[in-house]
Amino acid sequence: MAVINQRERNNGETGYSLLFFAGNAWFKRFLVIFVGVVIGVVFYVWYSQHSSDVSPDSIAGYSYAIIGTLFLLFAAFLYTLKRRSHKKRIVGQLHTSLNWHICFGVLGLVFLFLHSFGNFNPRTGTYALYGMIALAISGFVGRFLDRLAPRLITGEVHKSLTVIGEDRIETISQKLQAIVVHNTQDLHSFAVVPGETSQNASTSLVPLSGPVSSDFSFIHKDQALQTPWDLAYISLEATPQELSLEANHYRFVPDRKSELARPGALMPGAQEHISELQEVERAMQRELFYRYIILYWRKFHIALALLTLALTIWHLVYAGQLLIPVLLHR
Amino acid sequence: MLKTGFKPRVRNAVMLHKTVSQVSQELHACIGCNECLLACPAVTESITIDVLNRETLSGPISAPVARFSRACYQCGACVAPCPVGLHRDAMMMWLKVRMLRAGWGE
DSSP: OHHHHHHHHHHSOOOOOTTOOOOSTTHHHHHHHHHHHHHHHHHHHHHHHHOSOOSTTSHHHHHHHHHHHHHHHHHHHHHHHHHHOOTTOOTTHHHHHHHHHHHHHHHHHHHHHHHHTTOOOSSHHHHHHHHHHHHHHHHHHHHHHHHHHHHHHHHHHHHHBOTTSOBHHHHHHHHHHHHHHHHHHHHHTTOOOTTSSTTGGGTOEEEOSSSOOSGGGEEETTHHHHSOSOTTOOOSSOOTTSOOSSSOOOOOSOOTTSGGGSTTSSSTTHHHHHHHHHHHHHHHHHHHHHHHHHHHHHHHHHHHHHHHHHHHHHHHHHHHHHHHHHHHTO | OOOOOOOOOOTTOOOOOOOHHHHHHHHHHOOOOOHHHHTOSSOOSOOOHHHHHHHHHSSOOOHHHHHHHHHOOOOOTTTTTOTTOOOHHHHHHHHHHHHHHHTTOO
């Protein structure tokens, strides 16, 4: 029975919903955070009621400061060192370290908040606390982005790949190429063979070699040579640039009201493929954007951590300048 | 040989997805050293690299691999330690796409 349940559980997990359940690995750490916060808050309430000295530089205040700083140091260095060290690492250990990193970070923030005892004067300690709050918020936002952004990236990649997983841009480009070749062949059929009609000099169109579809693919034969060099010379005969009224001409460039003026009319299916191509390109741009969000949010979190560390050191130096003379004169 | 100490910074490189043929090539080039899984901060369970490789390209996806695939946040930590320079993040992305197409993704 247990084997069947296990098999069902193993086979039953498909799909990738936007709000997927990440598992219950965080539960133990959440319990530790809860117990730590409860102990800190209960002691805070008890101390506030039984002592007249409720300030950051009281015994309780120093205790909170030391414990909070230790938690933050654990949060900062345990995960970083574990990530960099390769000794005796097992699969899944880094994830556990990351959970402890979050746990210690939250506990450190709570204890340092309690260390303030409600004093939020614009001094070094307050700035350090604000830094820590920003750091913790950036961490939580980062974890949220770590869940959301990959799911969004997957959606964009899904658009960029074909059903069998090949590059969709390449597939569309091949189709477009086929259309262009097809249309070029069609246009070749409109080309008039030189010498076929009277006054053929004006209509003899010579297609360029290769699959090109623009109007530049056709040139008027010997056009430059037959243009009179003397502008004062006027003849009543038809020039090569003029079309004969008697000959049957295919009107290649239609007027604006014509159906042929519609974009893509001369290349059936091409416009759809071009918009599909643009859609895939936009999907790839969005994919890159989400990837940059993941990357730069991590950098932002590290930068905030360094800033908070600097503010904390500044606060410790400031507190040391106040505390050391008092201790020395006792 | 002169050692310059220069090490290319591949860890933070941002690259787009790969096609299934490229993923297939990389999977066949994998030597199964497990370094990518050891460096991964997203994997929570003990998954072997051969199971992951087998289920990445095609066929049914087991629950631990599905959970790992969803948990992978494309940080690229798996790329730098690979001794043969493969992109496990691209392989995981293909697995994610397969899962998205297979089920209740959209």
